[in-house]
Amino acid sequence: MPFTISSPNFSLVEPFEEPWAGCTTVSGAQNADKRAWYTQHGMPIFSWSSLAQGFLSGRITRDNWKSVRDSYPDRVGPAYAHEPNFRRLERAQALASDRGLTVAQVALAYVLQYPGLDVYALVGTFTGEQFLENGVATDVSLTEEEIEWLDLRRDGLRFPE
Helix, strand or coil: CCCCCECCECCCCCCCCCCCCCCCECCCHHHHHHHHHHHHHCCCEEEECCCHHHCCCCCCCCCCHHHHHHHCCCCHHHHHCCHHHHHHHHHHHHHHHHHCCCHHHHHHHHHHCCCCCCEEECCCCCCHHHHHHHHHHHHCCCCHHHHHHHCCCCCCCCCCC
16 A cells, blocks of 8 residues: 555644635534544544644733734634634643643644544744744643543533633
8 A cells, every 4th residue: 555644634723714725624523524534544644734823832822812913824813713712722721731831732732642543743833942842742641531621522620711
């Protein structure tokens, strides 16, 4: 069998609009059937924009979004800056704080450990330090309950809302 992969978007946050024309995503509840197909067929995913074009970089919060949005690509707001994604971001911030991690490390661990998927997260960094920090995500262990809590399928964990 030849080398075979697929490269859709997969991230903790779900795009509400395409970040650019022709994008394919397997993020969000509405794409559970697509993720099931990848699991069933054992198809590896090389997931682009796993940090949602910086939305999950750790530099954005619900409170600072309006003041920092001009420093991000134009499509970040329409694609990601929506209430459910701010809730996911806040949960990632809480878990990161609890574990002594960065938001990006938690978000990447979510992608890399999503149950049933064989994911290779593609992310861009601006510095060598960011690259090394993101690499820590490969050593972060999340429980299935934490993954469900992060993506809003579960409430009531010990982390603050």
